[in-house]
Amino acid sequence: MTKAIDSRRFNSTTRRELLKLTPVLALGAFAIPKLQQPLLKAGLGFSDWASKLLFRRNHLAPTFSDSEVAPFTTFPINDYDVDDPGVDLEAWNLTVSGAVQKPGEYTLAQIQALPKIRQNTRHVCVEGWDVIGRFGGTRLSDFLKSIDADLNSRFIYVECADDYYESIDMATALHPQTLLCYEMYDRPLTREHGAPLRLTIPTKIGYKQAKYLTDLKVTNVLPRVGYWEDQGYSSFYGL
Amino acid sequence: MPETTFEVTAPKSENTELAVYEHPWPVRFCHWVNSIALLVLVGSGFEIFRAFPSFGAKIPQKDLLHWPKAFALGGWLGGGLQWHLTFMWIYIATGLFYFCYQLFSGNYRQVLFTAGDIRGVWPMVHYYFFFGPKPEPRHVYNPLQKLAYSSVLVLGVLSVLSGLAIWKPVQFSWLAWPMGGFHYARIWHFAVMWAILFFLLGHLIMVVLHGWNNFMSMLTGWKKNPEYVAR
Numbered sequence A: 001m002t003k004a005i006d007s008r009r010f011n012s013t014t015r016r017e018l019l020k021l022t023p024v025l026a027l028g029a030f031a032i033p034k035l036q037q038p039l040l041k042a043g044l045g046f047s048d049w050a051s052k053l054l055f056r057r058n059h060l061a062p063t064f065s066d067s068e069v070a071p072f073t074t075f076p077i078n079d080y081d082v083d084d085p086g087v088d089l090e091a092w093n094l095t096v097s098g099a100v101q102k103p104g105e106y107t108l109a110q111i112q113a114l115p116k117i118r119q120n121t122r123h124v125c126v127e128g129w130d131v132i133g134r135f136g137g138t139r140l141s142d143f144l145k146s147i148d149a150d151l152n153s154r155f156i157y158v159e160c161a162d163d164y165y166e167s168i169d170m171a172t173a174l175h176p177q178t179l180l181c182y183e184m185y186d187r188p189l190t191r192e193h194g195a196p197l198r199l200t201i202p203t204k205i206g207y208k209q210a211k212y213l214t215d216l217k218v219t220n221v222l223p224r225v226g227y228w229e230d231q232g233y234s235s236f237y238g239l
Numbered sequence B: 001m002p003e004t005t006f007e008v009t010a011p012k013s014e015n016t017e018l019a020v021y022e023h024p025w026p027v028r029f030c031h032w033v034n035s036i037a038l039l040v041l042v043g044s045g046f047e048i049f050r051a052f053p054s055f056g057a058k059i060p061q062k063d064l065l066h067w068p069k070a071f072a073l074g075g076w077l078g079g080g081l082q083w084h085l086t087f088m089w090i091y092i093a094t095g096l097f098y099f100c101y102q103l104f105s106g107n108y109r110q111v112l113f114t115a116g117d118i119r120g121v122w123p124m125v126h127y128y129f130f131f132g133p134k135p136e137p138r139h140v141y142n143p144l145q146k147l148a149y150s151s152v153l154v155l156g157v158l159s160v161l162s163g164l165a166i167w168k169p170v171q172f173s174w175l176a177w178p179m180g181g182f183h184y185a186r187i188w189h190f191a192v193m194w195a196i197l198f199f200l201l202g203h204l205i206m207v208v209l210h211g212w213n214n215f216m217s218m219l220t221g222w223k224k225n226p227e228y229v230a231r
Helices: A007-019 A022-031 A033-054 A108-112 A140-146 B025-051 B077-105 B115-129 B143-167 B173-179 B182-220
Strands: A002-006 A094-098 A104-106 A116-124 A130-139 A155-160 A165-169 A179-184 A198-200 A213-219 B005-009 B016-021 B222-224
Touching: A002 A007, A007 B005, A007 B182, A007 B222, A022 A033, A022 B025, A033 B077, A108 A179, A116 A179, A116 A198, A130 A140, A140 A179, B025 B077, B025 B182, B077 B143, B115 B143, B143 B173, B143 B182, B173 B182, B182 B222
Parallel strands: A002 B005, A094 A213
Antiparallel strands: A094 A104, A116 A130, A130 A179, A155 A165, A155 A213, A179 A198, B005 B016, B016 B222
């Protein structure tokens, strides 16, 4: 259908149509130095919020047959600092504090007395590589119950022998595949892989799976989230 | 044809121009927002890729290509991830809005490649690449254009699905399955990006070749003197 119109009216029509696109300019806020970091922080926060919604307590990460497990020698060693922080394995114990009925120092033998889980799961690094490994340890949930932790607390916060620190949400801590890991490939953890105790969390990105654990705290408040998170990485990063 | 046509008369003149309303504002809005989002996602995607520029194992690491920092957005891996995990929501939101609008307005008929368009593809290819005769333009988009635009919409969906398969390999483990598993989803995500960039190259060349009136139509919605309207 063709309508006759004079060019003045046509120009005002096209101008009005062009103005309808002005909301697109809002994206320019990302180019303003003062606003950029807060906006990206909000975007990352939104992603974390969505990740928390997507997390399902009883949904298991894929597990693999022994033949799919990468050889131990090709399981990468990633540290922020040193491969071997020089832990005295004889004198080591895990210091437990926070919202627990039985705080104190726990030896490796006490942790190993709890039921042992072995699982072949995928370790996903934020850098982009992934590897299927074999892990053994005790469920963090079993350990938390054994120390009478308040399972309504929000976070588990850990500190490590190499000054690394991390935190995970309680829902993930209670996930059946979240382990206090003391074995890889059916052998005690080697020093590079976090001896004597590390976290293995197949539902989380690699940097949340701290090695060389020394301290564990059950808490509702986190003065610090994690070594990488405090520099701008995702706080939740559930897979 | 759904579009409205104006016969525009200049003041103190008998000359008239035809103008056709081709692109409703939701289409134009999504086009520009998604253009920006796509650039940000590609730039930050390269920053993320730079952290491990390989598709093999970590040990031994065989790098595929060393992407220059100048063509990456974010400054470091954490920065790249911040941009990527922010703009992916904008990309997904405008994508969903676009598909809903097209579906419910019926405007999808303008762009969707259908069985009836198949016959018209070869004459356009013949014309563009092999100096064949120019097919008579009949619609806003010719069959080859519809094929290109419909394909890039599929690629857009694939970019989101492969991205989700990488981002949530546990919660969406089923998503990676048709791609050959989690490890291959990352390759899909990368390949789909290059396919979109290939489309973008062709798209930009065509925009330059077709001139100002055509370009302005994606801003104002109105195209002056489109060649498919008989005078």
